[in-house]
Amino acid sequence: MKTFLYSLCALALTLSHLSHGAPELPAVTPQANSKQPVIGRYLNPGGDFYLCMDSGEWAKKLELMLVKFEAAVETTVPEDGQEGVALAFHFARAFLRDSGVKDFGGIGASSIRLAEGLHHNRLFFQYPAGGPKGFLWEALTAKNHSLAFAQCLPRKTAFARWSVMRPQPVWEWIKATIKESGNAEISGKFEEAMAKLERDGVELDRYLASLTGGVGMVATLDPDRLVKLPLDRNNVAEIPAFDGALVVEVKDDTLFELIGKKLAEEGETFEKVNTKGIRALVFPEKKIDDSELAFRMTIARFDDYLVLASSPQLVGILAAKKGGLIATPHFKQCQEAMPKEGFGFMYLSPSATRTGYDAFLKAIAAEEPEAAKAVGAAYGSLRGMFNWSVTLHTPDGVAIVANQSSGITQFLITHGPSVHLPILAGMLLPALSQAREKARRISDLSHLKLIGTGLTLYCNDNDERFPDDLAALMEEEYIRSGTIYVCPASKTVAPTTPEEIRAGRCDYLYFGRGMTDADLGTEDPIACTKPGLFRGGYINVLYGDGHAKGYAQMPKDVKELIEATGQK
Numbered sequence: 001m002k003t004f005l006y007s008l009c010a011l012a013l014t015l016s017h018l019s020h021g022a023p024e025l026p027a028v029t030p031q032a033n034s035k036q037p038v039i040g041r042y043l044n045p046g047g048d049f050y051l052c053m054d055s056g057e058w059a060k061k062l063e064l065m066l067v068k069f070e071a072a073v074e075t076t077v078p079e080d081g082q083e084g085v086a087l088a089f090h091f092a093r094a095f096l097r098d099s100g101v102k103d104f105g106g107i108g109a110s111s112i113r114l115a116e117g118l119h120h121n122r123l124f125f126q127y128p129a130g131g132p133k134g135f136l137w138e139a140l141t142a143k144n145h146s147l148a149f150a151q152c153l154p155r156k157t158a159f160a161r162w163s164v165m166r167p168q169p170v171w172e173w174i175k176a177t178i179k180e181s182g183n184a185e186i187s188g189k190f191e192e193a194m195a196k197l198e199r200d201g202v203e204l205d206r207y208l209a210s211l212t213g214g215v216g217m218v219a220t221l222d223p224d225r226l227v228k229l230p231l232d233r234n235n236v237a238e239i240p241a242f243d244g245a246l247v248v249e250v251k252d253d254t255l256f257e258l259i260g261k262k263l264a265e266e267g268e269t270f271e272k273v274n275t276k277g278i279r280a281l282v283f284p285e286k287k288i289d290d291s292e293l294a295f296r297m298t299i300a301r302f303d304d305y306l307v308l309a310s311s312p313q314l315v316g317i318l319a320a321k322k323g324g325l326i327a328t329p330h331f332k333q334c335q336e337a338m339p340k341e342g343f344g345f346m347y348l349s350p351s352a353t354r355t356g357y358d359a360f361l362k363a364i365a366a367e368e369p370e371a372a373k374a375v376g377a378a379y380g381s382l383r384g385m386f387n388w389s390v391t392l393h394t395p396d397g398v399a400i401v402a403n404q405s406s407g408i409t410q411f412l413i414t415h416g417p418s419v420h421l422p423i424l425a426g427m428l429l430p431a432l433s434q435a436r437e438k439a440r441r442i443s444d445l446s447h448l449k450l451i452g453t454g455l456t457l458y459c460n461d462n463d464e465r466f467p468d469d470l471a472a473l474m475e476e477e478y479i480r481s482g483t484i485y486v487c488p489a490s491k492t493v494a495p496t497t498p499e500e501i502r503a504g505r506c507d508y509l510y511f512g513r514g515m516t517d518a519d520l521g522t523e524d525p526i527a528c529t530k531p532g533l534f535r536g537g538y539i540n541v542l543y544g545d546g547h548a549k550g551y552a553q554m555p556k557d558v559k560e561l562i563e564a565t566g567q568k
Contacts, residue, residue, distance in 0.1 A: 038397075039108035039396075042122065044120065044122060045110070047112030051109045058104070063093075066092055066096065070085075073089075098173055099136040100136050104125060105128060107125055108126070114337075117405055118405065119403070120337065122401050136169075136170075138166065140166075144392050145341060147340075150323075150347075152218075152321050157218060160216070160218045160219070160345075162345050163214075166211065168208045168211070207254060207258065211248065212249040212251055214249030218245045219243070223240045226240060229293060243314045245310065248305070249306075256306055273312065276316075277319065283297040295311060296310070298315050331388070336403065345390050348388075385404075389402035389403075437489075441550055444533075447485075448528075448540050449547075449548050451542060452542045452548060458478050464518065466513070467513075469502065470485065470510050474498045482494035482495040482496050485507065486507050493505060509565075510567075520545075522547070523544075525555075526543060538550065
């Protein structure tokens with residue numbers, strides 16, 4: 001007890017000494033050119049997060065770094081590569097000079113909690129009085145307007161984005177920079193390429209001039225209509241029916257007519273539709289593998305928009321402009337204390353993040369259950385995340401203002417180059433599923449080719465006779481790894497002995513029993529993947545000369561061999 005009291009006294013004396021002896025921080029005189037008074041007008045103090053940063057000197061430092069880097073590179077690159085280096089740094093210097101990135105005077109961010117599960121976040125980029133100058137500002141910003149495209153969004157919108165992307169200012173800068181480079185070879189090749197496009201009837205300048213600059217994306221989810229999406233042979237995900245569209249703002253019919261002409265020249269099958277102010281090219285329905293997902297790709301033109309959509313029905317809803325989304329209670333809540341005008345916006349619904357998160361997690365769990373648990377623990381807070389943000393010009397800079405389900409971390413995630421991985425992966429799950437299936441098919445084909453190599457070596461060592469079964473290849477050590485006997489699309493446990501292969505732990509059927517090398521031609525099947533392991537009847541086949549090939553449906557001769565040998 002006495003020792004404990006002594007320890008407490010010692011701790012108290014130490015803390016007292018530290019509190020009285022700690023030096024005070026020195027006073028700092030603020031710099032006269034601080035951007036805080038300007039940036040601070042557009043931020044909310046007193047919340048969970050507040051940042052105000054003067055970046056006025058960064059461009060000068062960047063230019064100095066570029067000069068030093070160029071000098072260093074020039075000393076290390078051989079003489080025959082100096083011309084390429086000079087051209088690259090010419091473009092880099094021209095970019096700093098002409099893009100307008102040097103006009104970033106300061107950056108600010110703030111986050112304030114409005115209610116449980118609702119945060120108001122802001123990000124601000126300050127530019128000089130009178131506005132910025134440069135092709136990037138011209139390409140990526142516009143005057144504030146009433147965000148008319150929001151009126152087109154369907155009630156079941158899961159994700160929508162409208163932004164400005166004018167290619168023409170960037171294209172004009174590229175042409176001017178090549179011309180002033182003084183590099184005769186590059187300028188000549190560029191002019192030659194432009195002349196060839198003109199001869200081929202491609203009027204690139206006219207096509208770019210037909211674009212207004214607005215670009216939008218829309219994705220809808222229908223929770224009242226679930227569709228089944230196979231993840232693999234044993235797992236199926238049920239997800240809300242999905243529709244999507246890419247929307248481009250245009251001045252005229254130039255691009256729509258060009259697309260229609262090119263598709264007709266290439267012999268594509270589509271139906272021309274002209275109704276209720278919509279002109280459209282509607283393609284036949286196409287299913288994704290053996291899932292219930294089906295799309296009728298549609299290219300349409302209405303009002304100031306050119307649309308590529310997954311169905312004509314979505315085009316009709318967009319063109320009707322009934323304001324389905326903006327009338328929903330959730331969207332009205334998102335709009336509280338938000339700007340009504342700007343030049344861009346983004347909406348992300350809680351249904352989108354729930355659906356994307358759940359589908360993504362189930363896809364992982366089908367392969368790695370433990371990994372799915374780890375992902376769930378790390379990213380569970382993203383489920384049900386939502387966002388409504390508006391990008392707008394102010395007298396002093398560009399602001400992004402958002403009402404979101406959480407604070408600044410989510411704000412930076414959703415306003416980065418893309419939506420967070422689980423959301424995006426959920427929306428693109430069909431494509432991810434297809435890619436995984438193709439990878440398994442390729443890997444399976446590789447297994448068959450290795451089996452073919454083993455059969456050839458066995459045959460060479462045994463008077464041109466093939467073995468009685470595939471297990472003999474492991475028995476005689478022509479194949480040592482049991483994983484070769486397992487198709488990547490199956491759940492079969494890799495065998496470790498020939499007896500396990502003969503007991504059924506093998507995903508390949510064999511037709512070479514009792515045969516010699518002379519009995520088999522280059523197109524005679526000797527083995528194949530067991531039917532049913534791949535979606536839609538796909539199968540890989542090994543032939544007598546050792547080559548292997550994949551088929552969307554089982555070839556007739558393979559089917560006959562399976563029936564004749566009684567294999568399953």
